Amino acid sequence: MSDDEDSAPAPKKGRVFYGSLEEKERERLNAEIAGSLSTGSDGVKAGIEAGHINISSAETLELEDHVNERQQEALAEFERRRRARQITVSTDDTEVKAGLRALGEPITLFGEGPADRRERLRGILSVVGPDALKKSRRDEERAKRSHEECHQTWYHEGPASLKDARLWLARYSLPRSMKRLEAARALKEICEATRTIRQQELNKSLRNLNNFCSQIGDDRPISFCHFSPDSKMLATASWSGLCKLWSVPDCNLIRTLRGHNTNVGAVVFRPQAGVSLAQSDVSLASCAADGSVKLWNLLSDEPVVSIDDHSERVSRLCWHPSGRFLGSTCYDHSWRLWDMEVQEEILHQEGHSKGVHDLHFHPDGSLAATGYHLATGSGDNTCKVWELRNRKCLYTIPAHHNLLSGVRFQPTDGNFLLTCAYDNMAKVWSHPGWMPLKTLAGHEGKVMGVDVSPDGKLIATCSYDRTFKLWVSE
Template sequence: MKESLLFSSVISFFFLSSGESMEMEERVSERQAEVLAEFERRKRARQITVSTDDVEVKACLRALGEPITLFGEGPAERRERSGLCKLWKVPDCTLVRTLRGHNTNVGAISFHPQATLTLEESDVNMASCAVDGSVKLWSLDSDEPVADIEGHSMRVARVAWHPSGRFLGTTCYDNSWRLWDLEVQEEILHQEGHSKGVHDLHFHPDGSLAGTGGLDAFARVWDLRTGRCIMFLEGHHKEIYSINFSPNGFHLATGSGDNTCKVWDLRQRRCMYTIPAHENLVSSVKFQPNDGHFLLTGAYDNIAKVWTHPGWSPLKTLAGHEGKVMGLDLSPDGQLIATCSYDRTFKLWMAE
């Protein structure tokens, strides 16, 4: 009897100890997982470039909507927190659609100014062009283009919507750029001034100006009311492949074959920042459409990157194309990013 009771006690103690041990191991495993996750977050945060200037770090935290200083926090801790905040603010992106229609390499893609996440509600949502001179209009409730714009006999490098949504600008390797009235699908303006092919075009937010970047390594700003070039920007060492106005109206970004992106201040007529953006030529630059605090770049190294101001430090890399990234754009609400490539595909990326 005593032996039986002793055996039962031993068995009970064994199962009780085993259960407590298992619970303890689970708690330890959860704690280890949390520590490893935190370690990985801090490791990723250290890979994000953060300014060593404490004033710029505070400005970055303010732009991210975070307190610029916590109680007892010094410059080093603040800099580390800035990197973590940037990491938390960067959205993941998911591919949602691949479209095909051009017969040759796609050169550029551009969202209509009124395009939103409810893209199927509009007849025309995007325009694209290719190296064979073709220009196509797209509606995203169809996998096929809805219209073609005909008239170019040489390579069309870029397409750009006027803020009104009625006009479309195109650039051509015949050293000119053109403006089209889509209501009648006719050319209404033909501008010349670059000594080599015009690769990119972008309109000022108020619609009064146009900026062009050429293979002659110069950027020009045009007054659409007079048709005259009113500003000449010099500084890149190689061809300019992309140009984009900031929503604030006085900053302008250019991407070049010298692998850099430059941000210009039109009020001072000078370059403010030179960003060593990619390992190959920068084919496309775009400011965030809402406030211009973020800048996107695409390049011939097959990737696109997201940069943040102040300091224009890297935030996110979009990798997935099998060929050179030729162009990119953001939807007006900032929820979609479109990229196009030499692999003859468009990719649409959505913030989760």
């Protein structure tokens, strides 16, 4: 060992040199560490001599570990700042916000400007690494491509029976459409004053609606009600699994339909049931939460046909105006069309992102919807009226204080609209104008369904309180 090496002073305890740090930061760090060691040691000695710190002869107080932790934290912070200075961040504020969003961070903070936001993104990237943003963007692009693939238009070949059914539907609906348009033109020829008087008379009648009858229909909530085509019967569905037929307006029980083992979502009369159909013909259809669909006649309390092709809850059923086809909506994100003449499923239409809750056919029979004004009820407590000709929302009715469970236009002319909701009420709205005409209050639970008799004389509501009510105008 040389004389120079012997005479070289020993480095102070705890002093560390890191060539990767800038010279000034390195000197300041070493001075801070050395000062901490010196201050700590001198303070402990003074405390012992003054008698404030009592240490037995066999114990020593080491500050080395604590100082090393502080040293590592300080070095880690300096290293993070060094990495942050090397990260390139866009000066475009839109890109900065997109980067923060991709990392799951708020795109802006209170009082934060573009420069502060840019530095915040730089600081986050210095911790998680710049590759984290690239990974987030790759994941976002992958999710976007997957979404587009799931929602792209696709085609598959249908059965020959579907083609035959569509031709049959065209021949059925086109003459009916012509008659409807002729009636609309004839109505337009009537002077506006006369039309206004008629609408006012109807509105006055609706404002005088009162509860005519209230009947306990089951020992479980009643989920659906539907009038027969001749307006002489009312069918109700219950969560008990039972469907019941009642005479109206006296509300006497005619028959109990037994076949479902779980919550029944809907029971609907077939067009012309009780009018031109024989009692032995299929006159009703019902569906349940177990995916079953059952067909009934008016003579037996047992189903005549069971359809078990659905894998999930079937929420609603609707007969085509012709009575030949039956539509069903399912929580497997699809709806199906059944041809009763050939007794098979002819259409299984997918594409919805969630369960399909309801379905209705145009009176002409050409569309799976209501008239050119389509009413929809939602969990946002509103009813929206849509203009199908230009596919836009015509009006939003702030209808209720809870989610809507049903909407129904007057079946003949659509002169008024009914809504019901989980706020225990049903309401009557004018059409056009969408003015509130009457609130049908009286149920002690959620109103689950509403219907209008084909002759327009009766309105029925059914509820979670296990009752159904009939409303008439005095």
